[in-house]
Amino acid sequence: MTTAPTTAPSALQADPDWWRQAAVYQIYPRSFADGNGDGIGDLRGIISRVPYLRSLGIDAVWLSPFYPSALADGGYDVDDYRDVDPRIGTLEEFDEMVAALHAAGIRLIVDVVPNHSSDRHEWFQEALASPKGSDARARYIFRDGRGENGQEPPADWTSIFSGPAWTQVPDGQWYLHSFATEQPDFNWKHPEVREDFLRTVAFWSDRGVDGFRIDVAHGLAKDLPEELPSAAELSAMPKDGTHPLWDRDDVHEIYAEWRELFDRYDPPRIAVAEAWVDSPERRARYASPEGLGQAFNFDLMEADFDAAHFREIVTDNLAQSALTGSSTTWVFSNHDGVRHATRYGLPPRAGRPVKQGAEWVLAGGPESGIDRELGLRRARAATLFELALPGSAYLYQGEELGLHEVAEIPDAQRQDPAFWRTTTEDRGFDGLGRDGCRVPLPWTRTGPSFGFGAAGAHLPQPAWFAEVSVEAEDGAAGSTLEMYRAALRLRAELQGEEVLEWDEQISTGDTLGFVRPDGWVSVTNFGLAATALPEGEVLLSSSPLETTADGDAVLPGSTTVWLRRSV
Known part of the structure; x- marks a missing residue:
């Protein structure tokens, strides 16, 4: 097996946790x-x-x-x-x-x-060219068919893509494919x-x-x-x-x-x-x-x-x-x-x-x-x-x-x-x-x-x-x-510890709000009608915010807004 390198990719820090909030x-x-x-x-x-x-x-x-x-x-x-x-x-x-x-x-x-x-993989082609019971066939899942002459599939299973999950090869055996006929399943018991x-x-x-x-x-x-x-x-x-x-x-x-x-x-x-x-x-x-x-x-x-x-x-x-x-x-x-x-x-x-x-x-x-x-x-x-x-x-x-x-x-x-x-x-x-x-x-x-x-x-x-x-x-x-672009830029700046707290005052009816570390707040109005906009500095919204006739800011329906609160 190839020896693993010890250096990290160039221009990237060797951070083992980079994936956690990527x-x-x-x-x-x-x-x-x-x-x-x-x-x-x-x-x-x-x-x-x-x-x-x-x-x-x-x-x-x-x-x-x-x-x-x-x-x-x-x-x-x-x-x-x-x-x-x-x-x-x-x-x-x-x-x-x-x-x-x-x-x-x-x-x-x-x-x-x-x-x-694929059924074109060299191993599967070798399996087709090898006899029943061979090690080449053992890398996949081959079975004899049912019926007097093995003319029926080993089971009446259906593939994920519909149709039979077993396909017969020229010598009469059948192989399992959970997906398309051209995708024979491996036998993972084979070393x-x-x-x-x-x-x-x-x-x-x-x-x-x-x-x-x-x-x-x-x-x-x-x-x-x-x-x-x-x-x-x-x-x-x-x-x-x-x-x-x-x-x-x-x-x-x-x-x-x-x-x-x-x-x-x-x-x-x-x-x-x-x-x-x-x-x-x-x-x-x-x-x-x-x-x-x-x-x-x-x-x-x-x-x-x-x-x-x-x-x-x-x-x-x-x-x-x-x-x-x-x-x-x-x-x-x-x-x-x-x-x-x-x-x-x-x-x-x-x-x-x-x-x-x-x-x-x-x-x-x-x-x-x-x-x-x-x-x-x-x-x-x-x-x-x-x-x-x-x-x-x-x-x-x-x-x-x-x-x-x-x-x-x-x-x-x-x-x-x-x-x-x-x-x-x-x-x-x-x-x-x-x-x-x-x-x-x-x-x-x-x-x-x-x-x-x-x-x-x-x-x-x-x-x-x-x-x-x-x-x-x-x-x-x-x-x-x-x-x-704006959301991903802000996310990189705001993302902190992997926790959130539901804001129960906001989270009522069709509105759902939660708070992330350092006062980052996300509020989503899942309804169609506007609702009151919570307090905080507006950082980004998915749709333009609106105001009432009295000049009060509201959160429109089907909209998320990011806010910042002082902590």
């Missing part, structure tokens, strides 16, 4: 900026936009998969874990990007996809799998990567009995650490090995788990100091714009993080979900499960039932609420422009397997698919791709992108971009 900006590389003009975003494009990233005031970039891939699942089907997709760049350009980000004071987190590989991923995280750490986002972190460990349960039986099993597929207790043995490796670096490499589990207690195990150290909470992504619900989520997650010694995470948008400017313009979900785009299907069409202006106003208020909280904030590319979801994508141009592998009647995993939040960013008002790249964009961009482009919002008073 503002992290997610880049979906194929849709951020196209540097070579082939219609696909790339590392050269990211390098060219480092000054923009620095102007935002973020602490780190989280880079979604950039590895060689057939793009059966947007890059989450990985051919080679220790290389760069030639359509995106080279290892030399990756090193140049790391150096440019570090020189700008920005750290780098990269996606690791350990639950499954070569465990060792190879340790080499992978060391490889990128040695190239200056500061941390890792672990995809499907709760899915690696599996224990399948000889006689497999039916889909109904599997669904009825509790996810309490003993489930055959998900959130098993023994998954943490894997992450203990990773933590040992991470801690050899100075500062230690950090990791954040994408772990969809059934309870706060289960999620806390991924965030333990002996494991990955931090885990995503997606609770605010699933919440309606509601004061009581937001307060409950914040209170619960701060309590969870206190138990583990970690810091919590906050996120409203990412590459897998409807952008929050659009979510908040739709009717309340009232506890219904989040399904990407399903609200539009139910409402009768992409624009039916959406109040775009209200959605953006609420999204801006929610973002200021988020950025005032203790813990780390994860921001998704384009939300700083106030981008809405792009629904107007012809079926023939859609790329997401979650769209193509489900039926019109039941979009199963996520309704219209995830392409709407992955449309390439608009940088300029004009041009064939609004400045994304010379050859256009790999997903169609709507005409309204012109007025929400970086060029349109840069320096424009009141723009969403300038609000983000």
Whole structure:
């Protein structure tokens, strides 16, 4: 295994706690900026936009998969874990990007996809060329089929992307894929799998990567009995650490090995788990100091714009993080979900499960039932609420422009397997698919791709992108971009100890207020009607403040304001 370096990245302090209250900006590389003009975003494009990233005031970039891939699942089907997709760049350009980000004071987190590989991965190709029972097949999960001639799959399980979770190979055996057919699941009981991923995280750490986002972190460990349960039986099993597929207790043995490796670096490499589990207690195990150290909470992504619900989520997650010694995470948008400017313009979900785009299907069409202006106003208020909280904030590319979801994508141009592998009647995993939040960013008002790249964009961009482009919002008073810049700048100045105190005098009805150290106060009006503005020096507001006929300042509906009180 590669020996870990002992020096910190240039231009950055060796602070082991940098991640605890970091503002992290997610880049979906194929849709951020196209540097070579082939219609696909790339590392050269990211390098060219480092000054923009620095102007935002973020602490780190989280880079979604950039590895060689057939793009059966947007890059989450990985051919080679220790290389760069030639359509995106080279290892030399990756090193140049790391150096440019570090020189700008920005750290780098990269996606690791350990639950499954691509079916083009050399190991899976070796497995297909090897006989039943071979060690090559043992790196994945192969089973004989049911029926007299093994013509039926080993179980009637359904994949996350709909359709069967087992696919037959030419010699009659079947392999498990929890996601797309092109994404065979690894067998993490195999020592070569465990060792190879340790080499992978060391490889990128040695190239200056500061941390890792672990995809499907709760899915690696599996224990399948000889006689497999039916889909109904599997669904009825509790996810309490003993489930055959998900959130098993023994998954943490894997992450203990990773933590040992991470801690050899100075500062230690950090990791954040994408772990969809059934309870706060289960999620806390991924965030333990002996494991990955931090885990995503997606609770605010699933919440309606509601004061009581937001307060409950914040209170619960701060309590969870206190138990583990970690810091919590906050996120409203990412590459897998409807952008929050659009979510908040739709009717309340009232506890219904989040399904990407399903609200539009139910409402009768992409624009039916959406109040775009209200959605953006609420999204801006929610973002200021988020950025005032203790813990780390994860921001998704384009939300700083106030981008809405792009629904107007012809079926023939859609790329997401979650769209193509489900039926019109039941979009199963996520309704219209995830392409709407992955449309390439608009940088300029004009041009064939609004400045994304010379050859256009790999997903169609709507005409309204012109007025929400970086060029349109840069320096424009009141723009969403300038609000983000101001908020991130202030957050860096004001952020103190990881605590908050609810202000009970403010927190009544639709209004929710809390106090951070040194008199920093955040107040959000979740209602539609204006309410009294609390006392204090106004630092920033998500929407313009208003005054009554008597000259009294009020806090408008769907607005967050930051105040400073003397202490």
